[in-house]
Amino acid sequence: xxxxxxxTPTLYGADALEVLKKMNEPPTxxxxxxxxxxxxxxxxxx
Numbered sequence: 659x660x661x662x663x664x665x666t667p668t669l670y671g672a673d674a675l676e677v678l679k680k681m682n683e684p685p686t687x688x689x690x691x692x693x694x695x696x697x698x699x700x701x702x703x704x
Contacts, residue, residue, distance in 0.1 A: 669677055685693070
């Protein structure tokens with residue numbers, strides 16, 4: 659049986675700023691290739 663997913667913690671201060679900064683950066687070539695690999699393994703059109 660699967661375990662329930664817990665709540666996502668709320669980030670404050672420097673941690674929150676770091677997440678926002680990362681979200682605004684364009685993806686790296688490595689991240690793009692990883693996303694392509696994942697999408698090719700699924701049968702769901704995106």
